[in-house]
Every structure is written in structure tokens, then in C-alpha cells.
Amino acid sequence: MIAAMPWLRVQNRLALAVTLGTLLAMPELLGAVARFEIPKLDGPVKLDATLDELVWEKALSFELGYETDPGENVTPPVRTACKMFYTSSHLYYGCHAYDDPAQIRARLRDRDSASFSDDVVGLSIDPFNNKESSLVFDVNALGVQNDRRYTELEGRSDSSWDATWASSGRIVDDGFVVEVEIPFRALRFPRQGGEQVWGFNFRRYQPREVRRRMAIHPNDRSNPCRICQSSELVGFEGIDPGRNLEITPTVTGIATQSRDGFPDGELEGDDPDFEGGVTAKWGITPSLILGATVNPDFSQVEADEAQLDVNQQFSLFFAERRPFFLEGADTFSTHQRVVYTRSVADPRWGLKLTGREGRNSMGVFVAEDEQTTFLLPGPEGSSLGRLDRESTAAVLRYRRDFPGASSVGMVYTDRSATGYSNRVVGVDGKWRMTTADFIDFQFLTSSTEYPDDLVGGRSNPDRQHGRLEDHMALLRYGHQGRHWKGVVVYEDVGEDFRADLGFVPRVGYRAYLGETSYEWFGDADHWFTELELSASTARTERRDGEPLEERADVWVGYQGPLQSRLWFGYQFVDVTFRGVEIDESRVWAEGGIQPTANVRFGFGMQLGPGGDFVEARQGDLVSLNPSVRLELGRHVQARLSHEYRQLELPGQGRLFEAHQSELRFVYQINLRAFVRAIVQRTAVNRNPLLFSRPVDEEVDDVFGQLLFTYKINPLTALYVGYTGAYLDLDRSGLIETGNTVFFKVGYAWGT
Numbered sequence: 001m002i003a004a005m006p007w008l009r010v011q012n013r014l015a016l017a018v019t020l021g022t023l024l025a026m027p028e029l030l031g032a033v034a035r036f037e038i039p040k041l042d043g044p045v046k047l048d049a050t051l052d053e054l055v056w057e058k059a060l061s062f063e064l065g066y067e068t069d070p071g072e073n074v075t076p077p078v079r080t081a082c083k084m085f086y087t088s089s090h091l092y093y094g095c096h097a098y099d100d101p102a103q104i105r106a107r108l109r110d111r112d113s114a115s116f117s118d119d120v121v122g123l124s125i126d127p128f129n130n131k132e133s134s135l136v137f138d139v140n141a142l143g144v145q146n147d148r149r150y151t152e153l154e155g156r157s158d159s160s161w162d163a164t165w166a167s168s169g170r171i172v173d174d175g176f177v178v179e180v181e182i183p184f185r186a187l188r189f190p191r192q193g194g195e196q197v198w199g200f201n202f203r204r205y206q207p208r209e210v211r212r213r214m215a216i217h218p219n220d221r222s223n224p225c226r227i228c229q230s231s232e233l234v235g236f237e238g239i240d241p242g243r244n245l246e247i248t249p250t251v252t253g254i255a256t257q258s259r260d261g262f263p264d265g266e267l268e269g270d271d272p273d274f275e276g277g278v279t280a281k282w283g284i285t286p287s288l289i290l291g292a293t294v295n296p297d298f299s300q301v302e303a304d305e306a307q308l309d310v311n312q313q314f315s316l317f318f319a320e321r322r323p324f325f326l327e328g329a330d331t332f333s334t335h336q337r338v339v340y341t342r343s344v345a346d347p348r349w350g351l352k353l354t355g356r357e358g359r360n361s362m363g364v365f366v367a368e369d370e371q372t373t374f375l376l377p378g379p380e381g382s383s384l385g386r387l388d389r390e391s392t393a394a395v396l397r398y399r400r401d402f403p404g405a406s407s408v409g410m411v412y413t414d415r416s417a418t419g420y421s422n423r424v425v426g427v428d429g430k431w432r433m434t435t436a437d438f439i440d441f442q443f444l445t446s447s448t449e450y451p452d453d454l455v456g457g458r459s460n461p462d463r464q465h466g467r468l469e470d471h472m473a474l475l476r477y478g479h480q481g482r483h484w485k486g487v488v489v490y491e492d493v494g495e496d497f498r499a500d501l502g503f504v505p506r507v508g509y510r511a512y513l514g515e516t517s518y519e520w521f522g523d524a525d526h527w528f529t530e531l532e533l534s535a536s537t538a539r540t541e542r543r544d545g546e547p548l549e550e551r552a553d554v555w556v557g558y559q560g561p562l563q564s565r566l567w568f569g570y571q572f573v574d575v576t577f578r579g580v581e582i583d584e585s586r587v588w589a590e591g592g593i594q595p596t597a598n599v600r601f602g603f604g605m606q607l608g609p610g611g612d613f614v615e616a617r618q619g620d621l622v623s624l625n626p627s628v629r630l631e632l633g634r635h636v637q638a639r640l641s642h643e644y645r646q647l648e649l650p651g652q653g654r655l656f657e658a659h660q661s662e663l664r665f666v667y668q669i670n671l672r673a674f675v676r677a678i679v680q681r682t683a684v685n686r687n688p689l690l691f692s693r694p695v696d697e698e699v700d701d702v703f704g705q706l707l708f709t710y711k712i713n714p715l716t717a718l719y720v721g722y723t724g725a726y727l728d729l730d731r732s733g734l735i736e737t738g739n740t741v742f743f744k745v746g747y748a749w750g751t
Contacts, residue, residue, distance in 0.1 A: 244283025470494030
């Protein structure tokens with residue numbers, strides 16, 4: 001205990017300094033906010049999007065009186081009248097969005113699939129009123145739910161967060177009406193018995209020629225902290241989350257066939273496998289959640305988005321989709337991604353505790369993994385490492401938040417198995433000095449021991465055995481004003497730094513980056529709604545000063561009519577790879593346009609010099625990425641995307657040509673049920689004469705999935721599906737390599 005005292009004194013002094021600094025900036029950061037008193041009422045409510053019960057007449061009433069985008073706090077072209085009240089166990093809101101019903105855009109979709117291409121009304125709430133994070137509950141005109149968590153420190157929304165709540169929507173003669181019921185057990189809020197003050201905002205999105213955003217309060221574009229500008233709700237006395245116990249047993253069945261020897265082997269299948277599992281969640285307090293899972297089914301019902309893995313320097317990133325790890329996921333985030341839960345591939349059991357008390361947030365999770373896989377990073381590339389043994393993963397995260405969206409935190413990760421261990425410990429934080437200026441920092445150290453039987457790829461082979469110890473440091477200053485934005489970054493990552501529970505694909509470098517931009521704003525009738533001019537410069541070098549990458553970028557961003565978006569620029573890039581200097585300077589563009597309510601086109605392009613990151617050679621690159629999304633009535637959506645990539649060696653011919661296509665077709669039967677088909681095809685053609693090692697001249701890989709889903713809420717659902725994989729080597733014809741038939745059923749029981 002005595003040994004800990006110096007650290008506690010340093011921590012207290014740092015906390016005091018951050019608090020004093022942010023308090024000085026408080027008037028700028030927070031500004032004046034509007035307060036509303038929300039009544040506590042009793043009375044039956046039928047969620048039928050009519051708002052005709054007597055209880056609604058006594059509810060808090062208000063209108064969304066500001067258009068905040070593209071107009072800047074101007075009078076909206078349409079009215080939106082909303083009402084709110086609460087009971088001891090639920091929060092209710094209803095809105096009447098006035099409009100021409102023939103112009104309303106709304107489709108039936110699976111929850112979290114209704115985008116802002118639909119007419120949407122939504123509530124964001126900040127129960128702790130700390131101006132740092134909020135929960136968002138959006139509903140489209142047909143009642144389709146979209147919930148997510150927004151974190152001010154990260155400046156982004158996490159749509160993977162899910163809650164169990166109820167909603168309805170209906171198009172009427174003068175617009176549409178939505179009605180929503182949110183149980184308090186789906187939220188986290190302060191542990192106090194008296195009156196509470198919550199931050200909140202109401203928004204409406206109206207997508208037409210441009211997409212308008214309307215809100216209950218104005219938005220100051222000079223203040224990048226959006227939550228700091230929220231209005232406040234006063235009330236919530238005596239609210240009760242109930243026992244807040246949720247238990248979800250699951251049953252899964254799977255039957256798989258695979259070809260024993262390609263291409264001449266036979267398809268052979270094991271006996272069908274049936275397994276049971278259970279996941280539980282208990283709200284120890286309204287803000288502290290304990291979760292546990294035993295023998296969970298973590299199969300990927302959602303197929304990952306197709307990504308072309310050809311001629312890549314570094315490993316591809318795939319988003320987490322598994323419910324157990326998504327609960328409280330924002331608690332574990334830091335500036336450097338040292339916690340990446342998909343590295344826990346096949347857990348046998350898991351335990352997690354996340355919560356918040358006052359300005360203190362913390363999270364702990366422990367899992368036993370039947371697989372042990374991780375990245376093997378280096379200065380010039382990364383690959384996947386594997387151990388044939390079970391491992392235990394543990395993460396501890398603590399963060400102290402301060403007024404004005406500032407914070408200080410620590411993180412500890414541990415992954416261990418017989419003869420193997422990786423530990424990371426560090427501190428991080430953000431200091432928002434003024435409305436527009438902030439500093440981010442992070443310092444981490446790691447200690448790793450790899451055994452002799454590590455199976456891995458090409459990255460840093462001389463550093464894949466024995467004990468490794470090193471550090472990483474990050475310092476970033478940013479300015480986010482009304483027109484001018486800029487950032488300066490310094491990063492230092494040791495060559496022996498490892499974060500095996502995270503996603504750190506590059507180590508052994510120092511990086512310096514500077515970026516600035518200037519933005520103009522137009523209104524809905526202008527030829528642009530936003531126009532941005534940007535430039536950046538960066539240098540990445542080995543820690544001995546030898547260059548790895550030097551670059552300078554200039555680009556223009558445009559948003560305008562037909563919901564069009566375009567980014568166009570030129571990058572000057574020199575990459576040093578295996579001692580060879582490779583020119584990667586090229587012109588690039590990406591964007592999209594929606595000419596009608598039912599069609600949207602997207603595209604991406606890169607043209608210019610490019611490198612062969614297999615054998616370190618200079619080439620010329622062509623990369624094209626077209627896509628189209630079709631809305632066929634209210635029930636059907638189809639999306640087709642394609643990526644084409646070609647690299648040619650000057651004077652020698654084409655090294656490779658790659659195509660990747662993905663078709664997603666969804667028929668939404670109703671709000672609860674849908675049928676989805678996905679087909680992904682990857683075809684790569686190489687010139688074997690231009691490679692120093694044997695390669696297949698042509699590889700054609702096809703994956704397909706057919707899925708039926710019936711979903712009452714995020715956890716109570718039935719899935720039945722089929723997947724198939726096919727392969728064609730050197731134009732011999734597609735041959736099935738395997739298939740799977742599966743089902744999963746889960747039922748969430750809660751009190």
C-alpha cells in the first residue's frame with residue numbers, strides 16, 4: 001500500500017490539473033442549454049402510432065424548431081411535434097412529423113438496417129448528463145428501429161450497441177407518426193432516488209433532394225462537441241430498472257460437409273452437432289452490468305463484408321458482431337486499438353463487468369479461448385500467428401472523465417497459455433482545452449513471450465520467439481473550428497511492441513503527421529451544401545531514421561444536390577519495402593449520388609503507380625469500385641458492389657488482375673422476419689512467369705449464404721440458413737469445397 005502512494009499522488013495532481021483546465025473552458029464548452037420538465041404519468045399506452053390515449057394530453061410537448069443541416073439554425077420547412085413522459089419503469093415518446101405522404105421515404109427493414117436514406121425521427125439521451133456519451137433511439141416512418149451509442153471522446157457512433165425496446169410507425173394523410181416505449185432496464189442511469197437531470201436531443205432526418213436535419217435546439221458549428229449543446233430533461237424521480245436480470249439460453253444445430261482433398265476428393269460430412277449455451281446479464285445497479293456466458297454460440301450469422309485480400313501489406317480489419325463482446329464495448333476503447341475482441345476466436349466461457357459511477361467508468365472481461373490466434377506485426381507488413389493450445393484472455397479498463405469532454409484512463413490486457421504470454425499496460429487521455437482545441441495522448445508498454453512452436457507468417461521471423469519487451473507512445477493535438485480544422489500527430493511504436501488482444505498491424509516505426517482543412521457551408525438551395533479543401537503531409541520511418549513512407553496529399557470534398565458526395569485528390573507517396581523504393585503516387589476519387597428515392601450509385605477509383613508487396617517491385621495500378629443500391633418497393637432491397645484491381649509491371653506485362661463482387665438481396669416480410677441471400681465471388685488471374693515462386697494462374701472463389709430470420713428483439717430470434725463454398729483453380733470449373741446447414745434459436749427472458 002505504501003508503494004502505491006507516489007502513483008496516487010501523481011494521479012491526483014493530474015486529475016486536479018485536468019479539472020482546473022476544463023473548468024476554465026466550461027462556459028465555452030457547455031454554453032446555455034434549454035431545460036424541460038418531463039412529467040411522471042400513469043395510463044395505458046397502446047403502441048399503434050396514433051397518440052390518442054388521454055395520457056398523451058398531459059405529456060411534455062415541444063416542436064423541433066431548428067433546421068441545423070444544411071441550413072444553419074433556420075426555420076424548418078416542415079413541422080415536427082413531439083411529446084414525452086415517463087412511468088416508474090418506462091420512458092415514452094411520440095412524434096407527429098408533418099409532410100406530404102407521397103414524398104415520405106420509408107422501407108421495411110431489419111432493426112439497425114434503416115438508414116438515414118429513410119424519413120427518421122429519433123431521441124438521443126445522456127442519462128448521466130456528463131456531455132460525453134449518449135444513447136440514440138431512431139425510428140423510421142414505418143416503425144423500424146435503429147439504436148446506437150455515440151461517444152464524444154471518439155466522435156463517432158457505434159451501431160452495434162443493441163437494446164430491447166418497442167416502437168411503431170404509421171404514414172398518415174399529413175405525414176407520419178411514431179410511438180416509442182423504452183424500458184429503464186435497457187438504460188444505465190445514476191444511482192439516486194431523487195430528481196435527475198438527463199441530457200437529451202430530438203432530431204428528424206428528411207431525405208429529399210438534400211437530406212435535412214431538424215432538431216429541438218440549435219447547433220453551433222464552432223463547437224465540435226455536439227453533446228455539450230444538448231438540452232436537459234428534469235424529472236425521473238423514483239424510476240426503477242426492475243431486477244434487470246436477462247437470461248438468454250440458445251440452442252444451435254450445425255451440419256457440415258467438406259471435400260477431403262481438392263479437387264478429386266469426396267464431400268464428407270460429420271454427424272449433425274447440437275449444442276446448448278446460455279448468456280446472462282444482471283444489472284447490479286442501474287449503471288453497473290455483469291454479464292456471463294457459458295458455451296456460447298459465436299457463429300457469424302452476419303456474413304462479413306467482402307474485402308479483397310490481394311497484394312496487401314497489412315492484415316485486414318473486420319468489425320465485431322457478437323452480442324457478448326458488444327455489450328459495453330465503448331468502455332474498452334482507447335486511441336490505439338489494444339482491445340480487439342475478434343482476436344478471441346472461440347471462447348468456451350466469458351465473464352464481463354462494465355459500468356459507471358459518477359465520472360468513473362470501468363470494464364473487466366475474462367474469457368477462455370479454445371483457439372489462440374493473433375497478429376504478427378512488423379515495420380513493413382503483418383500476418384497471422386497461431387498456437388495449437390487454449391489460452392485465457394483478460395482486460396481491465398478504467399477511465400475518469402472530467403467536465404468538458406476530457407478524460408484520463410488506464411488499460412491492462414493479458415493473454416496467456418502454456419509457454420506463451422502477452423501483457424500490455426498503459427495510460428491514455430484527452431484534454432479538451434477550449435471549444436475547438438484538444439490534446440490526445442497514450443503510452444503503453446508490452447511484455448511478450450513466444451514459444452518455439454509458434455506458427456506464423458513472414459513478418460519479423462527473427463522476433464517470433466523468446467521474450468520481447470517494448471513500448472508505444474502517441475501524442476496528438478487537434479483544432480476543430482467552424483471553418484478551419486487541423487491535427488498534428490506524433491507516434492512512436494517499438495519493434496518488439498505487441499498487443500495480441502488488439503489490432504496493431506504495424507510496429508517498429510515513428511510517424512509524424514500534419515493535416516489541415518477549410519470548410520465552406522451552403523444552404524439547401526445552393527450548388528453545394530458543404531465544400532472542403534484539405535492537405536496533409538506525413539513521414540513514417542524506422543526507429544533508426546530509415547524511411548518507410550513519405551507522403552503528401554491534397555483533396556477536395558463536395559456535398560450537394562441529389563445527396564451527392566465526392567472526394568477527389570492526389571497523393572504523393574514513396575514507400576520503402578524490403579529495401580526497394582516504390583512510388584505509390586496516384587489520383588483518387590470516391591463518392592456517391594442518389595438520383596431518385598430508390599436508386600443510389602457509389603464509386604471509388606485509384607490510378608497511378610503502385611507496388612508489388614509480395615516481391616518488392618514497381619508497377620502501375622488501376623483500382624475501380626462501383627456499387628449500386630436498389631429499393632424495390634417497401635420490402636425488397638438489392639445491393640451490388642464490385643472491386644477491380646490490376647497491377648502491371650512496366651515492360652513485362654500484367655502481374656495480376658483481381659475481381660471481387662458481392663450481391664446482397666433482402667426480402668423483408670415484415671418488421672420481424674426477412675429472407676436474405678448473399679453471393680460473394682473473388683477471381684484472381686496471375687501471370688506465373690512474373691513470379692519467383694509457384695502460383696496458381698487463376699483462382700475463382702465463390703461463397704453463398706441463404707438465411708431466414710425471425711427476430712422479436714435482438715436476443716429472441718430464430719435463424720435458419722445454408723452456406724456453400726466453391727473453388728475453381730486454373731479454369732477447371734467451379735467445384736464445391738464445402739457446405740453448412742445451420743439453425744440457431746435464442747429466447748431472452750428478463751425481469
